Amino acid sequence: MGKKDDMKKRTWKFALRCIKLSKALPNSYEGRHFGGQLIRSSTPVAANYRASQLAQSHKTFIAKIRISLEEADESVLWMEFIIADK
Numbered sequence: 001m002g003k004k005d006d007m008k009k010r011t012w013k014f015a016l017r018c019i020k021l022s023k024a025l026p027n028s029y030e031g032r033h034f035g036g037q038l039i040r041s042s043t044p045v046a047a048n049y050r051a052s053q054l055a056q057s058h059k060t061f062i063a064k065i066r067i068s069l070e071e072a073d074e075s076v077l078w079m080e081f082i083i084a085d086k
Contacts (some may be wrong), residue, residue: 022034022038023035037074041074044068048064048067
């Protein structure tokens with residue numbers, strides 16, 4: 001398995017774990033809000049990484065990787081809120 005396949009698998013697992021975490025949150029306003037935001041920020045990490053692997057140019061590749069990185073950082077923000085709200 002190459003690095004590309006490894007990252008593809010890791011970003012997919014990251015998104016899936018975030019979805020599962022979101023499902024486990026309480027059915028409260030905060031739980032629904034944090035969970036929804038986490039799903040919206042974590043799933044593009046995997047989607048944009050995959051898109052980067054099909055990029056037609058280096059510029060597009062860099063743009064997709066940067067979006068993936070930004071979404072990963074936002075996901076960390078929502079996980080920090082989830083931890084702080086406990």
